[in-house]
Amino acid sequence: LPGPPEVQEVALGPNGLLAGMKDGSAYFDLSTNSPTLVRELNRRFSEKHVYMLDSPVSGGPRGAASGRLALWIGGDEQIFNRHKKVLDAIGDQARYIGPIGAGSVAKLVHNCAGYAIQTCLAEVFTMGVKAGVEPLALWEAVRQGAGGRxxxxxxxxxxxxxxxxxxxxxxxxxxxxxxxxxxxxxxxxxxxxxxxxxxxxxxxxxxxxxxxxxxxxxxxxxxxxxxxxxxxxxxxxxxxxxxxxxx
Incomplete structure (x- = not known):
């Protein structure tokens, strides 16, 4: 789902997941979500004896097509172990991170770092090209440096x-x-x-x-x-x- 408002509606809306899930079942939130909302959802689901794991995925469309997806799991570790085979069917790197919300924190760390690095790369590459270096040659060179390897x-x-x-x-x-x-x-x-x-x-x-x-x-x-x-x-x-x- 695109973000927290959509997750909240699907999970808690009048015809949402919480209204229809049975005692002892489990809900995996695969979205990139707010840890605060994740913990609130977990509280609400727990009241109905439904387990929740925040399980954001990373790998993009290519990873999804090839089955090479990372899943970072937050929640009860026993519930994670119980449903590990299901999570392994989604991606090849399903890892338990910590208590509820920890998976979402890991995803935000990963994504924010990536976009910050992307911004910095735009800066230094535009500098390099404006200094007279051909873009492909510059890219091929820095890929072989200490940072690129x-x-x-x-x-x-x-x-x-x-x-x-x-x-x-x-x-x-x-x-x-x-x-x-x-x-x-x-x-x-x-x-x-x-x-x-x-x-x-x-x-x-x-x-x-x-x-x-x-x-x-x-x-x-x-x-x-x-x-x-x-x-x-x-x-x-x-x-x-x-x-x-x-x-």
Whole structure:
């Protein structure tokens, strides 16, 4: 379904799902939905002894056609295990994430990150083309760089998730220099790059903390501080997760 209003109507409307479902049955919400609404729906369904799993899918039309869809499941883990075969029939990566609403949170993280990256890519590619590089050649080149050869979310496991920035893979001072050069070129070419300028500001703020010799991703600590969250995952757990995916 397109969004929260449609889900709410289908679930709770006069002729909706809640009105017709039997005790002990289960409802999977496959939409990209509001975690707040998901939790409210779960409360309402629970009152009628109907189980709910928020189960947003990711993979798009191509994934749906090939059966290669990820499903991120929030809810009672026992109910997830009971209906795992049904979920496996929908996609090839049905994973339990956590309590009700957790699947929807994961989907929002995934989609928002993708569109933010898309915006940044538009900035840097227009800069590159305006600087005189042929678009296809530019695309083919950057696909073979450090960022192009690795999936974006996998890189979070190196430093950000484990909260470990020493020794550096690539020092903050070098990253700051690179982004400074890119934003300077953009100004010369009169190419607006608001996302890149935000990144430059973060790197500068991290430098001002005296973190110049630490890994460049230490700048991500600033957002952890602003959000008031602590993220520190056991490196062995990160390694095990990557190995399960054949990385």
């Amino acid at each position: 690795r999936r974006t979310f996998d890189a979070l496991g190196d430093h950000f998730l484990t909260d470990s920035y020493d020794p550096p893979d690539f020092a903050l001072r070098l990253a700051h220099k690179d982004v400074t050069l890119a934003t300077e070129l953009a100004r010369e070419l009169k190419v607006p790059m608001p996302m890149a300028n935000l990144a430059h500001g973060e790197l500068t703020a991290a430098l001002n903390r005296g973190w110049d010799g630490r890994d460049s991703r230490v700048a991500m600590q600033l957002q952890k501080e602003r959000a008031g969250v602590t993220i520190k995952v056991d490196p062995a757990a990160v390694k095990a997760a990557l190995e399960r995916d054949g990385k």
